[in-house]
Amino acid sequence: MSTIQLNGAARPLAEGTTVAHLVTAVTGxxxxxxxxxxxxxxxxxxxxxNQDIVPRSQWAGTTLEPGDDVEVVTxxxxx
Amino acid sequence: MTETxxxxxxxxxxxxxxxxxxxxxxxxxxxxxxxxxxLVASGxxxxxxxxxxxxxxxxxxxxxxxxxLLVENNxxxxxxxxxxxxxxxxxxxxxxxxxxxxxxxxxLEVIADEHTLLPDAVELVEATEQLVNRGFxxxxxxxxxxxxxxxxxxxxxxxxxxxxxxIGTGLGILNPHNIELIVxxxxxxxVLDAGIGTASDAALAMELGxxxxxxxxxxxxxxxxVRMAEAFKHAVIGGRLASRAGRIPKRAHAxxxxxxxGRPDL
Numbered sequence: 158m159s160t161i162q163l164n165g166a167a168r169p170l171a172e173g174t175t176v177a178h179l180v181t182a183v184t185g186x187x188x189x190x191x192x193x194x195x196x197x198x199x200x201x202x203x204x205x206x207n208q209d210i211v212p213r214s215q216w217a218g219t220t221l222e223p224g225d226d227v228e229v230v231t232x233x234x235x236x
Numbered sequence: 237m238t239e240t241x242x243x244x245x246x247x248x249x250x251x252x253x254x255x256x257x258x259x260x261x262x263x264x265x266x267x268x269x270x271x272x273x274x275l276v277a278s279g280x281x282x283x284x285x286x287x288x289x290x291x292x293x294x295x296x297x298x299x300x301x302x303x304x305l306l307v308e309n310n311x312x313x314x315x316x317x318x319x320x321x322x323x324x325x326x327x328x329x330x331x332x333x334x335x336x337x338x339x340x341x342x343x344l345e346v347i348a349d350e351h352t353l354l355p356d357a358v359e360l361v362e363a364t365e366q367l368v369n370r371g372f373x374x375x376x377x378x379x380x381x382x383x384x385x386x387x388x389x390x391x392x393x394x395x396x397x398x399x400x401x402x403i404g405t406g407l408g409i410l411n412p413h414n415i416e417l418i419v420x421x422x423x424x425x426x427v428l429d430a431g432i433g434t435a436s437d438a439a440l441a442m443e444l445g446x447x448x449x450x451x452x453x454x455x456x457x458x459x460x461x462v463r464m465a466e467a468f469k470h471a472v473i474g475g476r477l478a479s480r481a482g483r484i485p486k487r488a489h490a491x492x493x494x495x496x497x498g499r500p501d502l
Binding site for chain 1: 262264268284287288304307315318335343
């Protein structure tokens with residue numbers, strides 16, 4: 158089974174998984190093709206893949222590859 | 237009175253007028269719900285957040301996340317680069333924040349080490365230059381060094397934010413003279429950031445001429461955060477009014493406020 162690194166931990170990767178699929182799996186929120194959440198709220202999440210930011214407009218069209226190093230970040234209390 | 241003042245004396249930063257001169261941080265609050273109540277009590281319209289890996293279940297009641305909490309309360313979000321030690325990390329964090337939170341405002345924080353949490357001036361200057369070139373509105377957290385503050389402004393920072401004392405110490409403003417000097421030479425807003433312990437520290441910052449105050453721990457770790465937030469709201473307004481009202485000069489000797497003329501012969 159191929160894997161990716163998600164936020165520093167190994168995660169199984171099903172073939173054809175896009176960044177949008179991964180964001181939905183992580184946040185539990187459906188993502189529109191625009192990259193905005195389908196529930197009309199504000200997602201507040203950014204994705205970096207192999208040290209490059211994937212703009213939300215490209216989430217649905219970006220397919221993950223085995224071995225990708227993915228960071229999913231959001232706003233938290235601090236500072 | 238509060239409404240009148242903020243309407244006639246807005247805090248304009250990066251071209252945006254804000255109704256409050258109190259910028260809040262969010263670190264140190266035990267719960268998201270309590271934090272929300274304190275932020276509302278403070279009257280803040282701009283609040284800073286950190287960027288970290290997404291962790292499920294970190295929201296408050298009803299599943300609201302911090303970003304949505306701010307949006308719902310009409311508070312503008314100011315992402316920060318807390319925890320970054322190099323310009324490279326800070327620029328990447330700012331880019332992630334811009335993508336996640338849809339703002340090009342960033343509180344730039346590049347610290348030298350975890351013991352002092354003091355800004356690393358060299359990395360800070362480097363990161364400011366890079367971020368300005370990438371179109372960010374940089375709120376640069378800096379030491380109370382008038383030379384570096386001016387350099388940050390010249391590089392295009394939207395605001396310079398000298399510390400009063402190291403982060404989280406609550407020691408107040410350790411070098412008021414330097415803060416006054418920074419203010420006197422700045423043509424971008426000066427925000428007193430870090431070290432505030434209690435309301436009088438914030439009032440002093442404003443009296444020294446700062447345009448705004450940024451604080452977190454003083455509220456979030458107070459015994460009653462909501463009450464302390466309200467105290468800071470009034471302190472910042474009071475200090476601003478005093479700063480603009482023109483204080484009396486200090487004198488070595490007493491000056492009677494009652495005329496001697498017409499005094500009855502007793």
